[in-house]
Amino acid sequence: MKCSQLLGKRYKEVPSDTKLKSHELLIRGGYIRPVFSGVFSCLLPARKVLQKIEEIIREEMNAIGGQEVEMPLVQPKELWEESGRYQGIERELVRLKDRNAHDMVLAMTHEEAAVALARTEATTYKDYPFMIYQFAKKFRDEARPRGGLIRVREFTMKDAYSFHRTVEDLENYYGQCARAYGRIYARVGVPEVLAIQGDNGIMGGKVSHEYMLLSPCGEDTIIICPHCGYQANKEVASSDCIPKHDRENEMPLEKVHTPGVKTIQEVARFLNVPMTQVAKTVLYRSVGEEKLVVVMIRGDLEVNESKLAKVLKAIPEFAGDAEITAAGSVPGFSSAYGLDNVRIIADKSLEKEKNLVTGANEQDYHLKNFNFSREMPGTIFQDIANVQEGDLCPVCHQPLTLNRGIEVGNIFQLGDKYTRPMQMRYMDEQNQEQTPIMGCYGIGIGRLMASVIEAKHDDKGPIWPVSIAPWPVSIITLCPKNGGDEVNKCSGELYQKLQENHVDVLWDDRVATPGEKFADNDLLGIPLQLVLSERNLEKGQVEWKERGTGQKGFVPVDQVIPFVQNWLEAENTKLLKGAETVKVPPKEEYTH
């Protein structure tokens, strides 16, 4: 490709509306352009990177027996009613009507379509196991698209679905898939991606892992123990809870006047106790539950609503003031103590604390010296708190760290969540009908590209690994203002030769200053840059520069082709070697 023909402006200025580095560089480098909120077009450099990522994923999916298929984006609502998700998912799932007023949806994922495709084909035990996958457009009507390609509405995803007869077989395949995922991240240049035990959602009981690239701009929080290696998503992480006030003697319960004192901080200051000695009360309503849910937790901690949802088996929502009053309490002065006809959930952080302060369910009054063992004996304590930085590791009791991460993939053991309601069946060896079980495995292609930039860039642009660079090599022709015929001719010959040797090369043949050319080649993140100038050619040399290391050197003109080939092979070999040694989640994390 000649740079003079490449569509897409590149520029130095940082666009005003880009907060993430990947977003900034994808715009500045002429990779993507916004079409609408969360919807982008890609120019050639991005398309080439995406294609290379896709090809790596395709190879790894084929290597574990995957069969590439294609399922539609526009689907009839009946498919989503079968699985129960038509009602279950709200505004993220776009609904539309076709010309016959038939209700359709834009698929945001393809479990339903995969089951519908497979259930007519895999009807006997001989057909199992198998895995199908596709690279397909999805549409998710995100409330807050952001960060360029990190969170978009329309995107291409590799989604894979495996079908099995036994849990053991699913678990075994899940392990193979986890290894393939590790290889994919290593091959695209981010071997540091972590497999984190995921939130199993309100369905419970299922195993999942999220692949996380640690990055300050990530939306997810990951708890890591630097000491023992414990790692988990915030939604499922637990920490060792050390009581702060368990050695005090129980004092007599006392009602105190606390006029207008509502927040935990105000209460602690007013009554001169640490926040850890205040029992915070949060009131929720929960779908399908008539009683109000009264949650109590240590004053310095936050309720983790994912954990709470798992306890409730439903998604909690904050109760309104009227509901709180109707339950016999007073907003700002609540506690579970003395309330009838509510569901009480206490966090384990409170289990051993003594002499707590909590609401008196009366305007402007709190209780002092509240003790669960005395006031509310029989309370069951559960883990519903957010882990905080410095909390102790549940495994080795060393301090935990909180880290931000971008989710660049996930793998799930779905069990029969879709196959059972959608009545997928096969005949076993005894001619008995059985329901198969399923796993699913996703990678967002555009997000992965952007994440690689987050991980690999400098101020000048992305630093693409050779495996996914839009062009692995560029020729930068530096012409003097007048003339340069010889440099141009020599560049053209080299361009030709590299192409003949199957090297995909970008030739910067433009009439532009050296500064512009270097800046653009760096914005395009070209791993190996060959600089041709009059001065060097007079010495029979071509200068080379590594984008990643900044290392430079010279190579004789007649040695350029083998030099480039060797360099590319060495870089590719490094990436492939990395893929041979990927860490996979330990087996106990994904077996029952």
Add this chain to the structure above:
Amino acid sequence: MKCSQLLGKRYKEVPSDTKLKSHELLIRGGYIRPVFSGVFSCLLPARKVLQKIEEIIREEMNAIGGQEVEMPLVQPKELWEESGRYQGIERELVRLKDRNAHDMVLAMTHEEAAVALARTEATTYKDYPFMIYQFAKKFRDEARPRGGLIRVREFTMKDAYSFHRTVEDLENYYGQCARAYGRIYARVGVPEVLAIQGDNGIMGGKVSHEYMLLSPCGEDTIIICPHCGYQANKEVASSDCIPKHDRENEMPLEKVHTPGVKTIQEVARFLNVPMTQVAKTVLYRSVGEEKLVVVMIRGDLEVNESKLAKVLKAIPEFAGDAEITAAGSVPGFSSAYGLDNVRIIADKSLEKEKNLVTGANEQDYHLKNFNFSREMPGTIFQDIANVQEGDLCPVCHQPLTLNRGIEVGNIFQLGDKYTRPMQMRYMDEQNQEQTPIMGCYGIGIGRLMASVIEAKHDDKGPIWPVSIAPWPVSIITLCPKNGGDEVNKCSGELYQKLQENHVDVLWDDRVATPGEKFADNDLLGIPLQLVLSERNLEKGQVEWKERGTGQKGFVPVDQVIPFVQNWLEAENTKLLKGAETVKVPPKEEYTH
């Protein structure tokens, strides 16, 4: 790929709802499955064929300087308002609202998105010309999806958009693109595809070609002169009109009583004249035109509404009885003669006819001996008739043939149809603002796959050209009922070796009868089939069979790899040679 692991049932029975051979075979061969009306999923064999077609198209698009991009399916309505198509296209364009109640559409084509992407990037004359293309999902809410993949609602299309400064440059690129298209069809195995001058639509003045595969199941009609090679779509084809009654003497005009006689046939029979001597009258209304449009044409001919639309510069619709009456005529007894305040359009077929019969605009009366030159002097005659089988070629005056065809691609010179309303501009050498012009070039991938089947199949299944076969080679292992270890072992080794030599091979390793295996390999259309049986292996031989020719032979076991390699190379060379000699439309067909 081992056949035992391949998802997708194959069967002999012809599905009841398939009328086209390609639809039947795609279902029977386990290639595609319906999801909803006009919406399909593809299994691995189809996905592999589609991928190979895509790769051939990609190579040819890159060879003419195309830059692959990616544009979104879900687009804001504003983009379509800019071009005027939001209102212009009715139910085929699916509309939806996002979560913020913003109006969006599912793109059925990407001219708007292409202009929106290019207009910010190509702002000076130096940026021109360029071509961008993509393989992208489209959704068209067709009224009558049919024929499997021939007419669907959701489909993948290669759509390309070129941008130019001058008409000459566009025409020149159009020619290059026409050659690339010819090469694509040759390489996928249908070199017989014809480039037919297309209907330029109601926009007028633009050049286009439709690529047609002649097939009895096609939806399009193509007029071909077997003598001189004249060929054109029915929408634009003309024929030489030979007057039938031009030598008669003009007789006096006469009003005759024709009670209840309304149709042309009835009139001709009642008055004992040939249908060619009846002037048929058809009444239309036309959008944006107040006057009724009265069309007159020879009684044996049909009005071609595409041609009429071009004359009217609007789409005609049949007038209702009330409108006809209001215009002073009588349904069934109409003619233009004597009507005021109507727009009269007469077909050239009537220009020289004498003593015609036509309506008297009076209940139960017709006119005899109507002569345009006498009754309606000054009438302008235009070509608005359908060409009929046997009409004479407008070039060489030999009889024309009517043929059915499937449109497998099209190329258009769009001019400034999109760039002007969407205000795309660039600065020329004199620093003057200019509007670029555009061409667009489409190929539906799934339809092309189905069309290849229509062209290349027998009763047993598709006969895939080696370039796009799901697998170019298969190993068919025939095991005796008991045993067969040696045959299996030998097959496994051959399978391994072929893969090591980069031959994508399907190994039919199933426990199945030879009949089932041969049937399935034929349904999968595998071009070269290697049969391994105990008897042949004892002789040190492998049997080979060509799917296309039915030719068979034997090759020594140790010669199989070079035999297969040579065979594949020879087949591929044939296809590539075909691509070197493609016919392209003559230059006068696409220059102004």
